Amino acid sequence: MIELDGVSKSFDDGRTWAVRDLTLHVAEGELLVLLGSSGCGKTTTLKMINRLVEATQGSIRVCDRDVGQYDPVALRRSIGYVFQGIGLFPHMTIEQNVTVVLRLKGRPREERLVRAEELMELVGLDPRAFAGRYPAELSGGEQQRVGVARALAGDPACLLMDEPFGALDAITRDALQDELLRLKKTLAKTFVFVTHDIFEALKLADRIAVMHQGRLEQVGTRDQLLSSPSTRFVKDLFERPARQLAASKPG
Numbered sequence: 001m002i003e004l005d006g007v008s009k010s011f012d013d014g015r016t017w018a019v020r021d022l023t024l025h026v027a028e029g030e031l032l033v034l035l036g037s038s039g040c041g042k043t044t045t046l047k048m049i050n051r052l053v054e055a056t057q058g059s060i061r062v063c064d065r066d067v068g069q070y071d072p073v074a075l076r077r078s079i080g081y082v083f084q085g086i087g088l089f090p091h092m093t094i095e096q097n098v099t100v101v102l103r104l105k106g107r108p109r110e111e112r113l114v115r116a117e118e119l120m121e122l123v124g125l126d127p128r129a130f131a132g133r134y135p136a137e138l139s140g141g142e143q144q145r146v147g148v149a150r151a152l153a154g155d156p157a158c159l160l161m162d163e164p165f166g167a168l169d170a171i172t173r174d175a176l177q178d179e180l181l182r183l184k185k186t187l188a189k190t191f192v193f194v195t196h197d198i199f200e201a202l203k204l205a206d207r208i209a210v211m212h213q214g215r216l217e218q219v220g221t222r223d224q225l226l227s228s229p230s231t232r233f234v235k236d237l238f239e240r241p242a243r244q245l246a247a248s249k250p251g
């Protein structure tokens, strides 16, 4: 579904590299987590997939087509994107925020209203309570749900989510993670989910891609990373969670 081959990005003509020689394939229906610490190139990688950032080198294909062959605006509308931070439009109501892509596509108002209701219910927001409110009148967790609903509005085959639950308290975060897993079961979509939280990665991912200083350290299932880390960095990263998980196992 999404294939990156030898992808690099430099913002300064090759003096430093935000992403370096990244090869990563995401299968249809998979939830792949990009895990790494601040500045390791996670957001840059996501943005290269929908061409908010152009790769310096390498090839990126979405649905078997090079991203360079897509019209960038059409590409962005066909891939859902949940921005780091919340990024709702403050002057628009929740309903308008959720359906902004549909309005850009010129869909009629009636259809947008119906879809807004569906989407809000899908992410657990009562449309009667929320449709007419403005983002500032919602809690952080509610705003995040709106962000997810908005990304789903165009019924994209892929969804890119950049630390969508990063700013939330642990309890809300846990609830939204459960909902994402539920959504993944109901909607056959491909997800690339960025986080710097190992436990979030372990909970959500079909596979985890560990990035460090712009490079891919290892990609694999949770069990592969926990039991056979292939680099020192991955081993150190998973050591504590591996111990905690072992300690919490019954027997």
Ligand SMILES: Nc1ncnc2c1ncn2[C@@H]1O[C@H](COP(=O)(O)OP(=O)(O)OP(=O)(O)O)[C@@H](O)[C@H]1O
Binding pocket: 011, 017, 018, 036, 037, 038, 039, 040, 041, 042, 043, 044, 045, 084, 196
């Ligand atoms: N537009 C830009 N111009 C110049 N440098 C940039 C730009 N965007 C990102 N960078 C640099 O590229 C590197 C990777 O940044 P990126 O935003 O991808 O990191 P990240 O992994 O998403 O970090 P965080 O977890 O803090 O969001 C950083 O060193 C950053 O300073």
Ligand SMILES: [Mg+2]
Binding pocket: 042, 043, 044, 084, 162
């Ligand atoms: Mg980022």
